[in-house]
Amino acid sequence: MRKMRILKLPITKGLPIFLVLILSFVLFSGCKSSRNDTEKQSSDIENLDTLSTIIKFENAIFPIPSPWQVMNLIKTNNIDFIENTLNTPDAYSRYNTSFKQALNLGVYGTDMGYLNLYEKTQESIKFLNSIKKLSEQLGIDQQFDNKFFNRIENNINTQDSLIRIFASAYSDADFYLKTNERDDIGALIITGGWIESLYILCKIAIQTNNREIINRIGEQKHPLDNLIDLLTPYYYRSELYSSLIDELIDIAYEFDGVIYSYSYKDPIVDQANKLITINSTSRVVMSEYHIQIIDKKIETLRKQIVE
Amino acid sequence: MYLRTLFILCFIVLGNTFTSKGQIERIKRSCELNFPSEFISDGQDYFAALKPDQKIEFRTTFFSDNTYRISACSTVKKGKIVFSVYDTDKNLLFTNESFDYTPYWNFTFKSTVTCTIQVDVVGNSSFTPGYVMLLIGYKQ
Numbered sequence: 386m387r388k389m390r391i392l393k394l395p396i397t398k399g400l401p402i403f404l405v406l407i408l409s410f411v412l413f414s415g416c417k418s419s420r421n422d423t424e425k426q427s428s429d430i431e432n433l434d435t436l437s438t439i440i441k442f443e444n445a446i447f448p449i450p451s452p453w454q455v456m457n458l459i460k461t462n463n464i465d466f467i468e469n470t471l472n473t474p475d476a477y478s479r480y481n482t483s484f485k486q487a488l489n490l491g492v493y494g495t496d497m498g499y500l501n502l503y504e505k506t507q508e509s510i511k512f513l514n515s516i517k518k519l520s521e522q523l524g525i526d527q528q529f530d531n532k533f534f535n536r537i538e539n540n541i542n543t544q545d546s547l548i549r550i551f552a553s554a555y556s557d558a559d560f561y562l563k564t565n566e567r568d569d570i571g572a573l574i575i576t577g578g579w580i581e582s583l584y585i586l587c588k589i590a591i592q593t594n595n596r597e598i599i600n601r602i603g604e605q606k607h608p609l610d611n612l613i614d615l616l617t618p619y620y621y622r623s624e625l626y627s628s629l630i631d632e633l634i635d636i637a638y639e640f641d642g643v644i645y646s647y648s649y650k651d652p653i654v655d656q657a658n659k660l661i662t663i664n665s666t667s668r669v670v671m672s673e674y675h676i677q678i679i680d681k682k683i684e685t686l687r688k689q690i691v692e
Numbered sequence: 693m694y695l696r697t698l699f700i701l702c703f704i705v706l707g708n709t710f711t712s713k714g715q716i717e718r719i720k721r722s723c724e725l726n727f728p729s730e731f732i733s734d735g736q737d738y739f740a741a742l743k744p745d746q747k748i749e750f751r752t753t754f755f756s757d758n759t760y761r762i763s764a765c766s767t768v769k770k771g772k773i774v775f776s777v778y779d780t781d782k783n784l785l786f787t788n789e790s791f792d793y794t795p796y797w798n799f800t801f802k803s804t805v806t807c808t809i810q811v812d813v814v815g816n817s818s819f820t821p822g823y824v825m826l827l828i829g830y831k832q
Contacts, residue, residue: 450753451734454830458755494735545832548732552829555735560720563737564713575736600804607753607806647805649783660798661786663754665779667803 449575449608449615452491452582453498453548458601459589466503470588471496472581472691474511477518479692484625487570488690490519491577494555499585501547513537520558523570528558569619569626576629577690579605579612584687587680599676603669606640613637632686639679644670712823715767719825723765726796731761731829739825742768742813750809750826754801759831763796764788764811768822771813775826778808789814798831 472492480486493516500509513534520529533554540546555574562571583605590598613633619626650664716739727733740748754760766773773795776787785807788794811824 449734449736450755451732451830453732454734454755454758457758548832549729552733552735556733556737559735560737563739564716571736578735601755604753604755604804607751611751611753647780649779649781652785654786656791658798659791659794659796660759660800662800662802663785663805664802665783665785665805667756667805669804 449579449612451552452495452578453552455582455601455605456495456498456502456585458597459499459585460502462595462597464589464593464595464598466505467585467588467592470585471499471512474508474515476691477515480519480522482625483523483570484573484623485690486519486522487573488577488580490516490523491574491579492581492687492691493519494551494574495578495581495585497551498548498582501544504542504544506541509541525558525561525570528554528561569622572615572619576612576616576633579608580683580687580690583679584683587676587683590676591680599671600669602676602679603640603643603645603671604667606637606643606645609633609637609640629686632682632689636679636682636686639675639682642672642675644668646670716823716825719765719767719823723763723795723825723827726763726765727761727827727829730831732832733827733829737825737827739823741821742766742811742824743821748811748824750811751806752809752828753804753806754799756801756804759798759800761796761798761827761829761831762809763827763829764824765795765826766813766822766824768813768824772815773824774812774814776810776812778810780806780808 472489474493477486477489477493480489493512497509497512497516500512517526517529517534520526533550536550537547540550555578558574559571562568562574583602586598586602586605589595590602613630616626616630616633620630621627645667647667648665650666652664653662655661719739720737738750742748762775762777764773764775772793774787774789774793776789777785777799779785786797786799788797791797809826811826813822813824
């Protein structure tokens with residue numbers, strides 16, 4: 386009945402109602418499709434102005450060190466390549482949910498970095514295909530487009546350039562996801578990359594007992610805390626998220642056993658080169674027990690992700 | 693008259709929808725200008741809305757024997773962007789306030805240090821809200 390009355394309105398009266406409807410649609414769809422992470426934070430901040438403890442959390446951002454940088458230490462220590470450590474390139478076809486696809490896009494990115502350290506070009510190409518497929522499934526194939534693959538092809542034997550191209554593509558994907566209200570997917574990609582890098586470091590530590598690698602594992606204590614903080618807003622999104630976060634928290638408990646000491650020393654500034662040298666020192670003490678237990682737990686979690 | 697108001701309203705709503713995204717894209721391009729190719733991005737872009745009297749905190753770990761570049765940018769027109777780096781004991785390691793509000797600086801870490809980078813806008817009472825972005829990269 387109401388619908389009939391609207392249709393019977395003369396065009397000059399009906400048009401404003403039509404415009405109001407369009408306006409409402411634009412208003413609501415605009416909010417949904419283009420409201421990004423920062424806008425959401427902004428409105429959250431507005432609502433939480435009197436809650437100082439929450440403000441601190443809302444205003445904090447948790448950068449996670451790049452897995453390629455974490456693994457750079459392997460290169461400087463001349464450690465042999467460990468076979469059967471990486472995910473299988475054709476496993477991507479098993480990942481049917483965006484949750485698993487995102488995590489494994491992170492895993493494959495780290496694996497590419499590891500292969501790249503040893504200039505394993507043939508294997509890398511297989512992993513590239515997996516990255517392409519997963520990025521298509523996640524709708525971020527603009528960041529892993531033909532231009533990206535052409536650049537990879539042209540730099541396949543230049544280790545440093547490859548890492549740079551990868552870092553740039555992952556950064557563009559992260560930006561795209563954050564500005565399109567899909568920051569959860571971005572967080573999962575980062576999580577997958579971090580888990581894989583810790584998994585590889587643990588395998589190397591157990592096999593080589595290399596002190597620098599063991600220390601680097603111990604130094605993951607704070608990045609892991611950041612990672613948990615990064616994922617926490619999605620805890621109640623689904624059981625998949627809560628289970629992943631619970632397992633990371635469980636690993637974080639083990640990291641509490643790692644002794645980390647820090648002492649401040651005055652930094653030195655080189656103003657001409659816009660450089661500051663931070664001379665403060667830190668020390669990590671990690672027992673054999675903690676390496677074993679963290680390795681075991683990260684292996685279990687990683688298995689759930691890649692299987 | 694009524695129609696004109698509605699058209700203006702439509703224009704404003706549509707404009708706002710796209711402006712925020714455009715602002716963040718512009719800020720990224722501007723930040724990247726201070727990020728030469730010798731620095732490799734950590735694969736993430738950090739940005740947040742900044743309002744008057746509020747600071748944004750970025751907590752991250754810098755690994756030993758590495759050189760990093762931090763580049764900070766903002767869409768805030770009135771006021772200068774300040775970024776300060778503190779260690780876990782709240783010692784101030786660096787602030788660009790001491791160096792004429794330079795938008796970037798390089799950091800060499802002798803040991804692995806977890807830091808808090810605080811970003812703020814200062815210098816103008818008529819501060820207008822905007823976005824801040826931080827890019828972190830390491831030297832290969």
